[in-house]
Amino acid sequence: MNFNCQKHQERNAFGEDLQFLKQYITPIVLKQGQQQVIVSSEFQGRVFSSTSKGLVGPSYGWFNKDLFINDNALQSISSVGGASRIWFGPDQGENNVFVEVNEITKEVLRAAPKDLDTLPFNIFEKSESTVTLGSKMHIKNLKGFDFYVDIKRSIKLLSEADIASNLNISLNSAVDFVAFSTETQMINVGNENWTKAKGIISLWELGCMKPTPNTTAVIPLKGEINQATVYFTPIDSTRIKIENNTLFYKADAEYLNKIGTPPENTLPYFGSYSPELNLLTVVRFTFTGEQDYVNAVPDNTAPYKGDVINIFNDGTWGDIGPFGPFYELETSSPAKALKVGESLTHVHETYHFEGSKAELNKISVDVFGVNLDVVENALP
DSSP states (O other), X not given: OOTTOTTSOOOOBHHHHHHHHHTTSOOEEEEETTEEEXXXXXXXXXXXXXXXXXXXXXXXXXXXXXXXXXXXXXXXXGGSBOSBEEEEEOSSSTTOSSEEEOTTTOOEEEOOOHHHHHOOOEEEEEOSSEEEEEEEEEXXXXXXXXXXXXXXXXXXXXXXXXXXXXHTOOOOTTSEXXXXXXXXXXXXXXXXXXXXXXOOOEEEEEEEEOOOTTOEEEEEBOSOOSOOEEESSOOOTTTEEEETTEEEEEOSSSSOEEEEEOGGGBOSEEEEEEGGGTEEEEEEEOOOOOOOBOOOSTTOSOTTBOOSEEEEEXXXXXXXXXXXXXXXXXXXXXXXXXXXXXEEEEEEEEEEEESOHHHHHHHHHHHHSOOHHHHHHSOO
């Protein structure tokens, strides 16, 4: 299956991705029957990919194999992708942590935090379906404030009972599924309390998925919202639409763009539908109604009026991109002024369901409140 589009690569098997990674790292494979995920301690507890059908089944996550082939992956961990990985926010604005300041010229360059790009995690516990990893990390923001954090990250393969309970759905035997959770704890282990004035970092979870020409992201909304936050490039009604408290966004990796939704409109779940793959993806995450989130809009004047949910669409804009092809489902923790010794935990769960449109539609209606016919016809 190649979708008649050169940019959308042929769908590869999970076992192929696993064998590829074994050339470079020692992957941890969590298993429950045919449901499997690939986790890496070398890449900070990253979930590289997952499958619902064992080694011969499709691999749902996307990661950048060229970085491995070119021997740059372990020096550029933050850029490798994967189905679920940790970052820190914000990456723009006055509290930006994706910067490097030249001590001599004072020139500000874009660069990932060194520890986020190079530091492996230690394995603390491991079973057939769970693994816990972590490390102490140092992050510096544009204001020069140093964050010293202890990160502990637990990845769990979710059972059918977990899925049914978490999403309040009934699974039909005709639907193949795999689901996993990432629970990340961040403790302030520095000598200073965090304050808004000095800048606050948040936990940021990002999941790279494989696009198709007709992949549509779906964000159920609460409250009144007329437009999403738009990053990088302008978009029009061919790529985004808000109707009946649902946001539809084209995730085809054909146009470089990113959107987000703020806490006042957030419900703790969203996802995407790829009709070419017969694949419905759901993300559920920690959200308790907090209103302070880091703002990653460039040159913003409200550093704690940011988004909870973000979706990145790969592609080109001028001479920039593409980076994949992939699209990205992202969630953030709130921005909390942690005192020394205090902690923050963010949970991000990823669910993949593969089956007939009729069966996937039942899940979409139960979780998103939206019929898949509406999803398919929401955008041109």
